[in-house]
Amino acid sequence: xxxxxxxxxxxxxxxxxxxxxxxxxxxxxxxxxxxxxxxxxxxxxxxxxxxxxxxxxxxxxxxxxxxxxxxxxxxxxxxxxxx
Amino acid sequence: xxxxxxxxxxxxxxxxxxxxxxxxxxxxxxxxxxxxxxxxxxxxxxxxxxxxxxxxxxxxxxxxxxxxxxxxxxxxxxxxxxxxxxxxxxxxxxxxxxxxxxxxxxxxxxxxxxxxxxxxxxxxxxxxxxxxxxxxxxxxxxxxxxxxxxxxxxxxxxxxxxxxxxxxxxxxxxxxxxxxxxxxxxxxxxxxxxxxxxxxxxxxxxxxxxxxxxxxxxxxxxxxxxxxxxxxxxxxxxxxxxxxxxxxxxxxxxxxxxxxxxxxxxxxxxxxxxxxxxxxxxxxxxxxxxxxxxxxxxxxxxxxxxxxxxxxxxxxxxxxxxxxxxxxxxxxxxxxxxxxxxxxxxxxxxxxxxxxxxxxxxxxxxxxxxxxxxxxxxxxxxxxxxxxxxxxxxxxxxxxxxxxxxxxxxxxxxxxxxxxxxxxxxxxxxxxxxxxxxxxxxxxxxxxxxxxxxxxxxxxxxxxxxxxxxxxxxxxxxxxxxxxxxxxxxxxxxxxxxxxxxxxxxxxxxxxxxxxxxxxxxxxxxxxxxxxxxxxxxxxxxxxxxxxxxxxxxxxxxxxxxxxxxxxxxxxxxxxxxxxxxxxxxxxxxxxxxxx
Numbered sequence: 001x002x003x004x005x006x007x008x009x010x011x012x013x014x015x016x017x018x019x020x021x022x023x024x025x026x027x028x029x030x031x032x033x034x035x036x037x038x039x040x041x042x043x044x045x046x047x048x049x050x051x052x053x054x055x056x057x058x059x060x061x062x063x064x065x066x067x068x069x070x071x072x073x074x075x076x077x078x079x080x081x082x083x
Numbered sequence: 084x085x086x087x088x089x090x091x092x093x094x095x096x097x098x099x100x101x102x103x104x105x106x107x108x109x110x111x112x113x114x115x116x117x118x119x120x121x122x123x124x125x126x127x128x129x130x131x132x133x134x135x136x137x138x139x140x141x142x143x144x145x146x147x148x149x150x151x152x153x154x155x156x157x158x159x160x161x162x163x164x165x166x167x168x169x170x171x172x173x174x175x176x177x178x179x180x181x182x183x184x185x186x187x188x189x190x191x192x193x194x195x196x197x198x199x200x201x202x203x204x205x206x207x208x209x210x211x212x213x214x215x216x217x218x219x220x221x222x223x224x225x226x227x228x229x230x231x232x233x234x235x236x237x238x239x240x241x242x243x244x245x246x247x248x249x250x251x252x253x254x255x256x257x258x259x260x261x262x263x264x265x266x267x268x269x270x271x272x273x274x275x276x277x278x279x280x281x282x283x284x285x286x287x288x289x290x291x292x293x294x295x296x297x298x299x300x301x302x303x304x305x306x307x308x309x310x311x312x313x314x315x316x317x318x319x320x321x322x323x324x325x326x327x328x329x330x331x332x333x334x335x336x337x338x339x340x341x342x343x344x345x346x347x348x349x350x351x352x353x354x355x356x357x358x359x360x361x362x363x364x365x366x367x368x369x370x371x372x373x374x375x376x377x378x379x380x381x382x383x384x385x386x387x388x389x390x391x392x393x394x395x396x397x398x399x400x401x402x403x404x405x406x407x408x409x410x411x412x413x414x415x416x417x418x419x420x421x422x423x424x425x426x427x428x429x430x431x432x433x434x435x436x437x438x439x440x441x442x443x444x445x446x447x448x449x450x451x452x453x454x455x456x457x458x459x460x461x462x463x464x465x466x467x468x469x470x471x472x473x474x475x476x477x478x479x480x481x482x483x484x485x486x487x488x489x490x491x492x493x494x495x496x497x498x499x500x501x502x503x504x505x506x507x508x509x510x511x512x513x514x515x516x517x518x519x520x521x522x523x524x525x526x527x528x529x530x531x532x533x534x535x536x537x538x539x540x541x542x543x544x545x546x547x548x549x550x551x552x553x554x555x556x557x558x559x560x561x562x563x564x565x566x567x568x569x570x571x572x573x574x575x576x577x578x579x580x581x582x583x584x585x586x587x588x589x590x591x592x593x594x595x596x597x598x599x600x601x602x603x604x605x606x607x608x609x610x611x612x613x614x615x616x617x618x619x620x621x622x623x624x625x626x627x628x629x630x631x632x633x634x635x636x637x638x639x640x641x642x643x644x645x646x647x648x649x650x651x652x653x654x655x656x657x658x659x660x661x662x663x664x665x666x667x668x669x670x671x672x673x674x675x676x677x678x679x
Contacts (some may be wrong), residue, residue: 008580021646021647022647022648025627026627031334033485034183035183035638036631036634036635036638037634037635037636037637037638037639037644037645038631038634039644040364040643040644041361041364041365041574042365042391042395044366045362045364045365045366045367045395045396046389046395047303047395048393048397050396051395052398054397058397059398061115061117061118061365061366061368061369062118064366065365066183066365
């Protein structure tokens with residue numbers, strides 16, 4: 001089982017560097033990443049690939065929506081819940 | 084099926100095969116959604132729904148030649164509303180609906196402008212959006228519930244109100260008049276049930292609107308004749324046949340989605356397997372499964388979609404999926420990159436994708452859709468040229484693949500039948516092979532006009548000047564860029580000045596001192612959007628706040644996401660001698676400064 005803090009920081013770093021393309025971006029746990037225009041909904045699919053590769057977890061398509069995956073908190077909670 | 088030899092038997096879009104009685108049991112549309120059972124609409128279901136909706140629209144007071152905007156979620160209801168409008172002789176146009184990311188005020192303002200400038204008769208939208216929209220626009224607005232009620236009234240399932248009865252009676256008179264008109268070429272022919280309004284084949288069938296605030300006021304008006312000509316010529320170019328199955332995730336407010344992924348299959352009676360673009364972007368494997376499940380043969384994709392599928396479909400989602408039924412993937416609507424095709428081929432070769440399937444078309448709404456198509460049975464031709472010669476001398480000098488400046492250009496193929504292409508210089512003179520100039524097009528499937536914009540003349544000496552820059556080599560067209568600044572991001576045309584106007588309103592940005600440009604991105608296979616804006620503050624925290632505000636503002640006021648925001652001090656931006664901000668020069672300066 002992945003440690004929640006490690007997961008959170010890994011996801012944060014990945015999102016800032018690869019999806020927002022600004023490693024220094026001060027991403028908070030609660031800001032709307034897609035609704036706030038930081039990344040587009042294409043990135044949800046990218047995130048799913050990353051989570052599968054990095055944490056060996058498959059997030060079903062039904063959970064890959066803006067409503068369910070807009071903030072870092074939501075993403076962490078979904079990964080922690082497991083398959 | 085309409086083809087070049089029987090073309091004269093088809094007069095309007097209502098002669099569509101899917102609306103005739105001969106293929107009633109065949110599927111017209113198969114609608115897919117993540118985690119939902121597929122919905123199969125047979126040609127009979129389709130025809131009946133179209134006729135029922137047409138009657139509903141008449142009850143709502145929609146009359147022939149009324150402009151009807153469908154600003155709806157992409158679903159079966161919006162499809163029936165579109166064809167129902169055609170059935171009663173109105174002019175439909177598909178529009179994007181308001182999404183949660185967009186600022187409602189901006190969207191409402193642009194709809195109000197559209198309604199005012201184009202004389203819109205009615206807008207069809209979702210129930211939740213109806214009151215907001217109705218409060219802002221000068222025309223009538225109908226939500227889903229209202230439409231459903233009118234359809235029920237028209238079909239005898241509900242009692243009509245006084246207004247509904249009056250509309251129905253008025254329409255019955257007009258419809259009778261239309262049928263007795265000498266121009267009612269295809270009236271009654273093969274059509275069961277209630278009568279369609281039969282316009283002249285050269286009358287406007289529907290409008291395609293280009294994106295952006297500049298484009299909003301420019302509705303490309305296409306006649307029945309032009310659309311049918313395009314369907315016949317393009318079907319020939321792709322050798323369309325009754326074994327084909329078209330699979331599409333494309334939005335219907337864009338020419339590729341509207342024509343290739345909607346009008347073409349329904350006119351030709353070829354099954355259309357479709358899904359919502361919103362569903363597909365987050366769940367790209369949906370497209371693969373659709374091809375596998377329904378033995379898809381044709382699929383149109385903008386270049387970025389090849390990268391999106393190759394990079395973002397999880398291994399688990401593509402295992403055991405067969406794409407071997409495919410005849411053609413057609414890359415269209417943004418510059419084609421060789422690397423994107425290669426990435427797609429490598430990723431899905433094990434699923435049956437071959438190089439020969441990867442073809443290209445150059446298309447635009449003004450020509451209804453396709454201008455060119457690469458030959459079938461072979462991969463799109465590649466042209467290796469000297470990049471420096473191309474950029475500086477505007478000439479596509481062939482080069483060896485190991486030349487230090489070698490650049491691979493992918494062909495868009497020759498012009499389709501009844502369409503001519505030439506490359507012209509600024510004075511309009513035709514240029515020789517391999518010289519770069521503006522692409523001009525002439526055809527029998529061109530727009531009639533820009534709707535209610537007599538000030539905009541689309542043709543010069545009978546040719547449409549596309550604004551695209553390209554060259555011809557061995558009879559095939561190669562596109563290299565745009566005459567004016569235009570960013571093509573994930574298949575969408577973005578005018579940088581629209582985004583600059585948004586950035587200029589963000590507090591902290593020096594007004595008039597922002598520039599927006601496209602940044603070619605290998606990974607995404609498209610242009611990403613970069614913003615450089617001058618600010619007065621040196622404080623790092625304040626700058627970060629401004630950068631976030633810029634991203635938020637653009638997301639809310641346009642349909643795009645900014646990838647790069649670079650804030651600079653005053654007088655960083657380069658201006659031209661006439662005082663305008665030089666986009667290309669500033670882009671170069673940004674590239675050098677950020678070492679990209």
